[in-house]
Amino acid sequence: MKKTLSRRIVVVGAGGHAKVVIELLQVSGTWDIVGLVDPSPAGDAVLGVPVLGGDEVLPDVLAGGVSSAVIALGGNRLRERLGRRAQALGFDLPAIVHPSALVSPSSRLGAGVVVMARAVVGTEAFISDLAIVNTGAVLDHDNFVGIAGHVAPGCALAGNVSVGDRTLVGVGSAVRPQVRIGADVVVGAGSAVVADVPNGAMIGGVPARPLRKKESA
Ligand SMILES: CC(C)(COP(=O)(O)OP(=O)(O)OC[C@H]1O[C@@H](n2cnc3c(N)ncnc32)[C@H](O)[C@@H]1OP(=O)(O)O)[C@@H](O)C(=O)NCCC(=O)NCCS
Structure with a gap:
């Protein structure tokens, strides 16, 4: 054996x-x-x-x-x-990849990337160092995820989406093709992101709009 x-x-x-x-x-x-x-x-x-x-x-x-x-x-x-x-x-x-994930051979995974079960990393996607592609997230072709970004479980990112450094795309969110989400953004759970998002924003809803940040945030 x-x-x-x-x-x-x-x-x-x-x-x-x-x-x-x-x-x-x-x-x-x-x-x-x-x-x-x-x-x-x-x-x-x-x-x-x-x-x-x-x-x-x-x-x-x-x-x-x-x-x-x-x-x-x-x-x-x-x-x-x-x-x-x-x-x-x-x-x-x-880079650590669950055996059930589908990672395109033309995609690139940086150092310390984790790709969870049933996730899909599409054609020519680029996932930067220390990013997480969480359970069942689908990133279509030509996606970019910045350093230490996190695409949470069950998200669906259409083609040519860009996610900035340290940005969280919250669980179950959908992102329209070509949208650019800046760095240090929080996209709330279950959002539909249909337009570009500036650095540092917190957005949520369908379609996603700016959310009220807590005083201490
Ligand atoms: C967006 C988020 C960070 C806000 O959390 P918070 O700072 O504690 O804010 P609150 O829950 O106090 O909500 C603030 C306001 O935003 C609204 N809101 C919160 N999350 C929302 C969402 N996902 N979509 C739409 N509106 C949302 C609240 O209803 C509230 O509205 P109000 O001002 O009218 O009362 C959080 O709700 C969220 O969605 N986190 C995502 C977590 C996630 O997916 N983690 C992945 C783990 S693997």
């Missing part, structure tokens, strides 16, 4: 998003998870994978011969920051 060699990887994060990433790695058949890193975990293990400690353990993990990491944090800004820090320490951030 053919034996496949698994590669060792550390998971940064131990919350809800990390749980899904851990399961992805477990079903991939490619990765052997050595542990989780989280400064304030809810417990000492997630799905049977132990928490090793806070970020301070990462140099020891690297010194122990584990050179791959995945940043499994849902917050876009935090994921970008910790991803860059892990790279600076010397970790490789591979």
Whole structure:
């Protein structure tokens, strides 16, 4: 019987998003998870994978011969920051793709990208470093997702859509062809985005309109 060699990887994060990433790695058949890193975990293990400690353990993990990491944090800004820090320490951030996802051979995935179950990354799409294409999201041809962007579960992005750095496209949203969504935008759940969106906006609804931001936001 053919034996496949698994590669060792550390998971940064131990919350809800990390749980899904851990399961992805477990079903991939490619990765052997050595542990989780989280400064304030809810417990000492997630799905049977132990928490090793806070970020301070990462140099020891690297010194122990584990050179791959995945940043499994849902917050876009935090994921970008910790991803860059892990790279600076010397970790490789591979793109992680669920076996049931469809990723076009002409698309490109940056470092640390995670593509979840049943997602589709279309022809000549470009997904930048540390972005998430979440469960069942469909990105059609020529899409662009910026650094640490997040296209949430069940979204449908038509052709030539651009999503800026650290932008969240909320669960179940649809985006019309050629629309450009800026950086640091939040698109509310279930929205229909039919026009370009400026940097830093929070929008929602069908069609999507600017939403009231909280005083503290
Ligand atoms: C848009 C969003 C960030 C706003 O959250 P919030 O800052 O806590 O704002 P509130 O819930 O107080 O809502 C503020 C206003 O926007 C409206 N609103 C909130 N979300 C909306 C949405 N998705 N579509 C339309 N209107 C929305 C609220 O009704 C409220 O309206 P009001 O001012 O008339 O009362 C949040 O509702 C949302 O949709 N998040 C997406 C989460 C997601 O998809 N995560 C992916 C996880 S995998």
